Amino acid sequence: MTTIRLTNTRTRRKELFEPIDPGNVRMYVCGPTVYDRAHLGNARPVVVFDVLFRLLRHVYGADHVTYVRNVTDVDDKINARAAESGRDIRAITEETLRWYHEDMDALGALRPTHEPRATEWIGAMIAMIGTLIDRGHAYEAAGHVLFRVRSYRDYGALSGRSVDDMIAGARVEVAPFKEDPLDFVLWKPSDPSLPGWESPWGRGRPGWHIECSAMSRALLGDSFDIHGGGLDLQFPHHENEIAQSRCAHPEGGFARLWMHNEMLLVDGRKMSKSLGNFFTVRDLLDRGVPGEVIRFVLLSTHYGRPMDWTDAKAREAQEILFRWHEIARQAPEGPPHPEMVDLLADDLNTAGAIALLHRLAGEGDGAALRGSAALLGLLGEEMGRWAEPKADGDLLARLAQTLTQERVRARQTRDFSTLDRARQALTEAGIEVRMTADAVTLHPGPGTDPARLRELAAEIAP
């Protein structure tokens, strides 16, 4: 059995991964709030944890891994979007979730086992909030229910902060009804214009953090193996989840291993609308950057390091993938190379894994290349459609033959002008012209222009 080692954010150490139940390895990853298109930063955890999902399935068996990723479809950003657009909330969340699926599918991410929507688990949240009140960890004030942070001794353990430190540097707006500035909302009242559910505390809606505690418990139990998300969620979101879950169900351990991916930068800076470097996954796809290329770039840096997106990286990735597809296409998919599994099992060393793919490609081992790349979600048939030759094979064969003959003639007459003109034109149409000792062969590149090629064929080899 492969030994998997993963960095646990809580201990900041690489730890041996031992599932609670190898027959059902359980992972929870924080998913999207569905109010707008996913930006590139949203894509990083999706792709990173997709690789982990693939690895776990490979090691423990596809039927022995449960992956839950929530959909936050009740949130004040959504309400704001509805208010400003006049659209129905449900219409917004449905549409945004559909977009999310389209975009993440394009990146080759497998769908999680479960994608619970917050609005379908309000009952579980109300029940958990009730338990927290009963146990003295939460209180009702001014129509709100708040979590009493001071009641949980280990609050801050995940992110390495103490409650007193946080108070000292707190920039939180302190609502007058809070017992303590750090207390956070579990439930808040909704006026008639806002979505709301009946509860023991009146008509209202849940705070942001409680959904993850309630849904992870419902689908994975009081104790499960891995909880993941972006590093920015470490505090306060994950800290609050831990506090809620541990206090409501102290008999459980909640998540054993915490994993956080580092942030994504664009051209060395945080992606933001004001810097003008903000874009969505869909923007890139529409610009013609294949999803597979985006995925490759995201995996070329270890998940624990900041990842800088640049167009230069995308171009380089596209050329590499194109070459790999040429090799992989001619081979059946083999099993992954053992080193590939070991590399990923070592805290998801995706950069090292890509280096191995370079080696396999260099050796011309198409079967191992395909099988190994599959663990990274690369070189799949669907994913690689963009790299399929766009040129008509018969047409190319005819052109190649004509050029071969022309070359024989040119060598005799020492007049290469016709041949060179044809080569020039083909190169401009995105065809690579290779002249070996006795033949001319043509290889369509990623930028092949099929229409232009047909014109040239009519001219050169009618």
Next chain:
RNA sequence: GGCGGGUUGGCGGAGAGGUUACGCAGCGGAUUGCAAAUCCGUGUAGACCGGUUCGAUUCCGGUACCCGCCUCCA
């Protein structure tokens, strides 16, 4: 202010206390009518200052600079 992370060759980017990462680009060569492609060869890089060690880019401490979180955020 509090907490955390980073600094590797022209660029990107890994692992490992002592032996080539790898990719891209560059350079030299083979090949070619010329190119392209391919093949071969080629780079002692590790912010700075100390310490531990026979030996550190790799461990420890400090300095500088950069970044993130602490507020919605993946």
